Amino acid sequence: xxxxxxxxxxxxxxxxxxxxxxEEANAFQKQLGDVLNxxxxxxxxxxSRVEAAAHALPIFNVFREDAARDWFTAEQALGxxxxxxxxxxxxxxxxx
Amino acid sequence: xxxxDLPALSIADLQSLLRRREVSAREVIDALRERxxxxxxxxxxxxxxxxxxxxxxxxxxxxxxxxxxVPLAIKDIINVMGQPCTCASKILRGYRAPYNATVVxxxxxAGAIPFGKTxxxxxxxxxxxxxxxxxLTRNPWDLSRVPGGSSGGSAAAVxxxxxxxxxxxxxxxxxxQPAALSGVVGFKPTYGRVSRFGLVAFASSLDxxxxxxxxxxxxxxxxxxxxxxxxxxxxxxxxxxPDYVAKLGNDLRGVRLGVPKExxxxxxxxxxxxxxxxxxxxxxxxxxxxxxVSLPHTDYAVAVYYILATAEASANxxxxxxxxxxxxxxxxxxxxxxxxxxxxxxxxxxxxRRIILGTYVLSSGYYDAYYLRAQKVRELIRQxxxxxxxxxxxxxxxxSPVPAFKLGERTGDPLQMxxxxxFTIAANLAGICGIxxxxxxxxxxxxxxxxxxQLLGKPLDEAxxxxxxxxxxxxxxxxxxxxxIASPK
Numbered sequence: 001x002x003x004x005x006x007x008x009x010x011x012x013x014x015x016x017x018x019x020x021x022x023e024e025a026n027a028f029q030k031q032l033g034d035v036l037n038x039x040x041x042x043x044x045x046x047x048s049r050v051e052a053a054a055h056a057l058p059i060f061n062v063f064r065e066d067a068a069r070d071w072f073t074a075e076q077a078l079g080x081x082x083x084x085x086x087x088x089x090x091x092x093x094x095x096x
Numbered sequence: 097x098x099x100x101d102l103p104a105l106s107i108a109d110l111q112s113l114l115r116r117r118e119v120s121a122r123e124v125i126d127a128l129r130e131r132x133x134x135x136x137x138x139x140x141x142x143x144x145x146x147x148x149x150x151x152x153x154x155x156x157x158x159x160x161x162x163x164x165x166v167p168l169a170i171k172d173i174i175n176v177m178g179q180p181c182t183c184a185s186k187i188l189r190g191y192r193a194p195y196n197a198t199v200v201x202x203x204x205x206a207g208a209i210p211f212g213k214t215x216x217x218x219x220x221x222x223x224x225x226x227x228x229x230x231x232l233t234r235n236p237w238d239l240s241r242v243p244g245g246s247s248g249g250s251a252a253a254v255x256x257x258x259x260x261x262x263x264x265x266x267x268x269x270x271x272x273q274p275a276a277l278s279g280v281v282g283f284k285p286t287y288g289r290v291s292r293f294g295l296v297a298f299a300s301s302l303d304x305x306x307x308x309x310x311x312x313x314x315x316x317x318x319x320x321x322x323x324x325x326x327x328x329x330x331x332x333x334x335x336x337x338p339d340y341v342a343k344l345g346n347d348l349r350g351v352r353l354g355v356p357k358e359x360x361x362x363x364x365x366x367x368x369x370x371x372x373x374x375x376x377x378x379x380x381x382x383x384x385x386x387x388x389v390s391l392p393h394t395d396y397a398v399a400v401y402y403i404l405a406t407a408e409a410s411a412n413x414x415x416x417x418x419x420x421x422x423x424x425x426x427x428x429x430x431x432x433x434x435x436x437x438x439x440x441x442x443x444x445x446x447x448x449r450r451i452i453l454g455t456y457v458l459s460s461g462y463y464d465a466y467y468l469r470a471q472k473v474r475e476l477i478r479q480x481x482x483x484x485x486x487x488x489x490x491x492x493x494x495x496s497p498v499p500a501f502k503l504g505e506r507t508g509d510p511l512q513m514x515x516x517x518x519f520t521i522a523a524n525l526a527g528i529c530g531i532x533x534x535x536x537x538x539x540x541x542x543x544x545x546x547x548x549x550q551l552l553g554k555p556l557d558e559a560x561x562x563x564x565x566x567x568x569x570x571x572x573x574x575x576x577x578x579x580x581i582a583s584p585k
Contacts, residue, residue, distance in 0.1 A: 006462070007456055009452060012452050012455050012456045012459065013448075013452055014436075015455050015459065016410060016439075016451050016452055016455040017414075017417070017432070017435040017436055017439055018436060018439040018440055018443065018448055018451060018452070019436035019437055019439070019440035020440065020448070024445070024448070027445075028445075028448070028449055028452060031449060031509075031510050031511070032449060032452065032453050032456075034509075034510075034511045035402060035453060035510065035511055035514070036453075038398075038399060038402075038511055039399040039402065039403060039466070039470075041395070041396065041399055042396055042399050042400065042403075042469055042470060042473055043469075045393065045396055045469075045472075045473045045476060047469060047472035047473060047476070050472050050475040050476055050479075051472070051475060052468055052471035052472050052474075052475065053471055053472070053474045053475035053478060054301060054471060055287075055301050055331065055527070056287050056301070056478060056525065056526055056527020056528075056555075057286070057287060057288055057333065057527050057555055059288070059331065059333065062330040062331075064327045064328075072194060072195070076194045077194070079192070079194055080190075080191050080192065080194070080420070080421035080422065081419075081420060081421065082418060082419075082421075082422070082423070082424035083424070089419055089420055091419055091431060091434065092428050092429065092430050092431055092433075092434055093430070094430075094431055
């Protein structure tokens with residue numbers, strides 16, 4: 001298992017799209033280092049005979065009928081938007 | 097009975113009065129509003145109230161429905177149409193729910209009135225409610241202490257008689273632990289028993305909605321209304337729902353209860369240990385057979401949880417990006433700047449920590465070492481429980497190793513805070529059901545602090561857990577004790 005030393009909080013925060021102050025990055029580096037050192041104990045578990053469990057109870061292939069139903073109007077869907085116009089969410093320009 | 101005494105009633109007792117037409121649903125709402133006004137300045141359980149709508153609903157309430165005219169509080173991470181749903185985060189300030197969660201729809205169909213939203217740790221991430229970005233909630237038994245978390249607002253409201261009952265959500269103990277620390281009943285159903293549709297997702301494979309109430313019977317009443325299959329939640333189980341209230345009884349003859357030896361660890365408060373030992377004896381005297389069992393992988397549970405829960409959270413919380421709802425940073429230069437600053441300013445420190453940890457354990461080169469390995473150990477933990485349940489009907493342990501701790505005592509050390517959930521987390525990993533019921537008090541600094549007993553049951557065996565908890569509760573007076581703030585003035 002990779003150790004706490006591998007964690008670069010500033011880099012991972014960029015992957016997670018969260019800006020961090022230097023102060024916060026330093027605090028997290030220490031705190032998450034402690035957590036990663038703690039989870040090292042999982043190395044001791046013998047997992048050679050088990051499959052990974054994504055869910056506690058096995059249920060598979062859950063589908064519902066592909067039928068139209070009443071749901072949000074466009075206006076309702078946009079009701080909480082920080083910026084909107086002409087029935088659209090407005091964001092900064094993405095493509096030049 | 098005067099109107100002032102009404103908020104102290106259990107849901108079941110309130111219903112008897114309502115059905116005998118001794119009080120009206122309107123009078124109940126008025127009495128509850130007065131009670132909230134009197135105590136919530138000190139407790140801080142509620143983030144928002146919608147009393148006007150509640151009065152309207154009360155005036156039209158059909159008292160003969162299963163929860164007719166009963167006002168219930170809802171953890172502010174569950175969508176109630178037209179009401180805020182802040183998740184106690186700045187990033188959802190101003191958001192109004194455009195739809196009802198399935199549980200809210202079902203409560204309404206059963207006649208209940210969801211009138212207010214309760215405080216929580218931001219996005220349910222925490223064990224003390226101190227991670228709320230919006231409000232401090234205090235323990236009604238000692239205002240200098242935490243109510244537990246993350247459903248701390250729901251637990252404190254019920255404990256202070258400022259709610260007849262409430263909904264919470266439990267990802268690693270967030271219903272059971274605050275119930276224990278605040279001296280109320282908290283029930284976590286089997287994963288998939290209650291629909292998660294409309295619950296803001298934290299860790300989708302672990303989250304489950306359940307009730308916090310004054311009595312076990314009240315939890316059974318709420319479960320009757322909210323349990324069952326929902327096509328809008330693909331993880332919802334399509335299994336028949338028994339009548340949980342009808343199955344309550346006072347006899348424990350023939351029931352086999354297991355005491356997991358790994359749960360009697362060092363670090364359990366001696367007063368907590370003594371209370372649990374006494375409760376085990378009590379259940380034995382009610383006819384239950386007590387059996388020693390082993391859950392050998394217990395020591396890995398917290399580590400597994402903080403890998404899987406953070407991994408799932410990092411994906412689930414990607415949706416809070418300042419585009420479709422909630423807070424957006426001002427004057428963004430481009431999309432990356434909009435995302436980065438919105439999330440910097442919108443999320444509190446614990447949420448950021450967990451998103452970063454979750455992103456790390458899922459990142460290229462580390463996935464196998466952390467995430468995949470944790471999923472495998474999760475399976476070992478699930479098998480531990482499956483084997484134990486071949487020998488016993490339910491497991492007994494403390495809910496929390498310690499009674500309510502002081503505000504601020506653990507906020508500086510996230511790992512210490514995580515260890516507060518040591519007895520509750522495994523149930524979420526294994527997907528089983530569990531309950532916390534009051535089982536005594538610890539004397540700390542001249543104050544009485546509640547202690548909770550946890551019972552864990554097989555998947556979909558909610559009826560049995562409720563029955564055992566009810567039989568124990570009815571043989572004690574612990575659930576009748578109220579904090580001094582809760583007595584009518």
